[in-house]
Amino acid sequence: MNRAALLVLADGRFPAGGHAHSGGAEPAVEAGRIRDAEDLAAFCRGRLHTTGLTSAALAAAAAHGLDPLALDEAADARTPSPALRAVARKLGRQLMRAARATWPSPELAALAESRPRGAHQPVVLGLTARAAGLGPEDAAHCVAYETVSGPASAAVRLLSLNPFEATAVLARLAPELDRVAEQAAAAVHHGIDALPAASAPLLDVTAEAHAAWPVRLFAS
Secondary structure: OOHHHHHHHHOOOOOOOHHHOOOOHHHHHHOOOOOOHHHHHHHHHHHHHHHHHHHHHHHHHHHHOOOHHHHHHHHHHOOOOHHHHHHHHHHHHHHHHHHHHHOOOHHHHHHHHHOOOOOOHHHHHHHHHHHOOOOHHHHHHHHHHHHHHHHHHHHHHHHOOOHHHHHHHHHHHHHHHHHHHHHHHHHHHHOHHHOOOOOOHHHHHHHHHHHOOOOOOOOO
């Protein structure tokens, strides 16, 4: 297994555009739901076990070799917010450009041709992991980590939170990241219809409101 490739893919410096997104942290900070490291931990935990699990399973399924176009449709069905669907496709398009330059593959090329405006980011990430020689659980781990590291990084900027505290939040969540990744990877053996569809309605509602803000620090 090419573990070094997993480090490259999960690295925040991989040019996939995620740094411009807060994962819902910006509206949560504005609403007073994230004020300190304890609140951040609760927010990240909730995100991990809902949308994080769903996205990790989609990525694991793509890495396993399930039909990426069908998975993209499944991702649409699991993303009720139009704003979040648009964000997922924009991030997927950005990741696709980086992935094809780094690990070119016929499967990535075919998906890019079929979805010129972008496929959902978790599906692209799963195919990228497959092209890099990684497996379903690797892809799921990458998505699970992104699910919490994005808000943690955003909270440092939004709250001037001590980065040591933000990193400690991620470290304490590590066992739960492992469990979510394992659960997501196990789900792929039961087909696309059986993939998790956990949701976080408040994230959907706040994403729609955030998209209409005239001034914001993050794109989502």
